[in-house]
Amino acid sequence: MSRPVTRVLALLGILQDRDLVPAEELARRLDVDARAVRRYITALRDMDIPVESVRGRYSGYRLARSARLPPLMLADDEAVAVAVALATGKQEQMAEPGPGDRALVKLNRVLPAPLRHRVTALIAAASGTAGAPTPEPHLVMTLAVAVRSRRTVRIEHTRGEREVSPYGLVVHAHRWYLVGHDHLRDSIRMYRLDRISRAAELPGRFTPPEGFDPVNHVLRTLTLGAWTHRAEVWLDTDLETARDRLPVTFGNLRPCPGGGVLLVSGAEDLSAMARILTGLPWPFTVKSPPALVTALAEHVADLTGAVARSRPAP
Incomplete structure (x- = not known):
């Protein structure tokens, strides 16, 4: 570095990389003496770039917060x-x-x-x-x-x-x-x-x-490929409504020829999926697997029992 302006900009870049830099390190990295470092610090301050001098055992220079953003040096x-x-x-x-x-x-x-x-x-x-x-x-x-x-x-x-x-x-x-x-x-x-x-x-x-389509491949792999069970459920709604209501990670959605939407999804816990299905706002029909139908029946039985227990005694 042969020009003072270049060294001033280099000094600013070094100070932006660290919270506190000793004067000796600045002199070594800029290949100048301590007096030149002080001159370059003064030049930065003259440009309204706030540089603080820290004295004591861990002395050096650091940038201070100010009301204006100084020039940002980026690698x-x-x-x-x-x-x-x-x-x-x-x-x-x-x-x-x-x-x-x-x-x-x-x-x-x-x-x-x-x-x-x-x-x-x-x-x-x-x-x-x-x-x-x-x-x-x-x-x-x-x-x-x-x-x-x-x-x-x-x-x-x-x-x-x-x-x-x-x-x-x-x-x-x-x-x-x-x-x-x-x-x-x-x-x-x-x-x-x-x-x-x-x-x-x-x-x-x-x-x-x-x-x-790389995006569709990732979504399909994450939705179906990582799960133990593959489920197909018919939903009594249209494709646009289903896409608005369900997150893309819930499964693949496609319209059925006779109406409604087919949901193809993956699940690790069929009981958990049964609970999710009963929370949907539309009628639905489980196409596969049969184990999901069993899980759904068990969940309905649990709900029925909860309703019976919750009713006041005659």
Whole structure:
């Protein structure tokens, strides 16, 4: 660093990374002496950036809170994480641009082109990201670029190394999932990103299956694949009403030719599912399994007993 202005900005970046930084460390990292550090501190204060001097055994400098926001120094991965959070963190579309939209516009204006392309790739590759924390930036960027460029990746997963043709990144219930074709198992699989330690692009390219929807695959797998029992229940309502009332994780809904909606869901505890069904606002018919009908009858018997006990004595 040869220019004082560059050193002043570097000093600001160091102070933003730590709560308290000793003067000796600042001098060493800026490659200057203690007198120069004091000059740069004065320069920051002249720009109305509040820098406190802390004396005593644990002496040094730190940024203080103030009425105005000082310039924010971000590393590449930090800038990418902020941009992605702004772009994907909105819970709903708003008619007028909100503070997050305006901040994203400002950030995109100053992002270097390679970083801006990485952010664009991640937003395009990821689905359902509202409200979800972004995982390790380098990992998620590598996977997002591979999804967009249709390149195979090698991932290091807790279950071992895998080669995957990535079809998409999906966020559900505050977790990120990679969906793609697992070359070892020769089938479509999904992997949680918090269980992937590393990813690297490979030379091979791929073409995703026509009409494949990564979001639907994740929802179907989480709803049905992890449960012991598969249940089919006919609901006396229309598809739009059922979708408005039931969460997407409750099961798959599809209209029946003769009217009504077929609910296909998974359950670990059929007694619990029977209790949920009796709380629905519509008439219903259990199609399968027979054990759910038995669980429903037992629940009705319990309710009937509760009604009998609750009636006043004659």
